[in-house]
Amino acid sequence: xxxxxxxxxxxxxxxxxxxxxxxxxxxxxxxxxxxxxxxxxxxxxxxxxxxxxxxxxxxxxxxxxxxxxxxxxxxxxxxxxxxxxxxxxxxxxxxxxxxxxxxxxxxxxxxxxxxxxxxxxxxxxxxxxxxxxxxxxxxxxxxxxxxxxxxxxxxxxxxxxxxxxxxxxxxxxxxxxxxxxxxxxxxxxxxxxxxxxxxxxxxxxxxxxxxxxxxxxxxxxxxxxxxxxxxxxxxxxxxxxxxxxxxxxxxxxxxxxxxxxxxxxxxxxxxxxxxxxxxxxxxxxxxxxxxxxxxxxxxxxxxxxxxx
Numbered sequence: 174x175x176x177x178x179x180x181x182x183x184x185x186x187x188x189x190x191x192x193x194x195x196x197x198x199x200x201x202x203x204x205x206x207x208x209x210x211x212x213x214x215x216x217x218x219x220x221x222x223x224x225x226x227x228x229x230x231x232x233x234x235x236x237x238x239x240x241x242x243x244x245x246x247x248x249x250x251x252x253x254x255x256x257x258x259x260x261x262x263x264x265x266x267x268x269x270x271x272x273x274x275x276x277x278x279x280x281x282x283x284x285x286x287x288x289x290x291x292x293x294x295x296x297x298x299x300x301x302x303x304x305x306x307x308x309x310x311x312x313x314x315x316x317x318x319x320x321x322x323x324x325x326x327x328x329x330x331x332x333x334x335x336x337x338x339x340x341x342x343x344x345x346x347x348x349x350x351x352x353x354x355x356x357x358x359x360x361x362x363x364x365x366x367x368x369x370x371x372x373x374x375x376x377x378x379x380x381x382x383x384x385x386x387x388x389x390x391x392x393x394x395x396x397x398x399x400x401x402x403x404x405x406x407x408x409x410x411x412x413x414x415x416x417x418x419x420x421x422x423x424x425x426x427x428x429x430x431x432x433x434x435x436x437x438x439x440x441x442x443x444x445x446x447x448x449x450x451x452x453x454x455x456x457x458x459x460x461x462x463x464x465x466x467x468x469x470x471x472x473x474x475x476x477x478x479x480x481x
Contacts, residue, residue, distance in 0.1 A: 179239050179240030179327055180239075181239055182238055186198070188225060196232075197381070199379065205358045210363070210373030211377050217380050227256055228244050228245055239254055239327055249323075251280035253323070259316075260316035262316075263304040263315060268302060270288075270301060273290065273319060273322060296318065308336065327358045367462075376389070393465065401458040402432075403426075403431075403456060404454065405454040406431075407450070407451040422434045422435050438457055441455060
């Protein structure tokens, strides 16, 4: 596989349908050698943005380019960028190999590449099975095989984890990491926050078509997390009094531990020691990506269920 790659850049990208903006003045980058996670609640404009990248939807204004060029202006698009936008977009009566061969011939690729990518995605033994017989997970693998056909330097994957079992999720995570290490640009979306946290290097977070944040995953969580320390003591009441005397904010948890805000572990430890409080547990509390994402996008979520 080739190692060279080009970056993706959106600049003031806007798409309006009637008077409503699906994408609103959106700017971000996805760089070579980096796995960029594209996050947003339903209706945030992620799929519309990807469709504009591939020329399937025309922007109202602004641009989204690959290496500074629109996809229509690339010398060899099939060998430059690969896409998984809808894994179900396969004729149900075509076999996996025939489906891929149609794409390979249209792009002027050697038919041997079909067998190569089927092996890469673990469908070598299913090459002659009809796509209509495939499970959702197998269709995802076939869609990823289609994206890899041209050995592209840029991969754009919309919800590539849908329908995959745990082994399949680990496989696609490893594949994306390997491709990024080769210097390729990877842009992928997913609603599985735990997998995004394990896989992405950088995040682009959008809501109602607008950019909410663009940062490395660690920077995003750190910048949007309130410092907190969880502490358990032999005498919670004594510790609570010591913290109160020191002017440190805290809340008592159901298990009698204390959640301290506004002071780090070292400061809490010193307060406890000065008052002779014996601690059983002391450590920082880190919010998950899911916690931070849900809090930041709460006001821009289009559809939200209510507790029963």
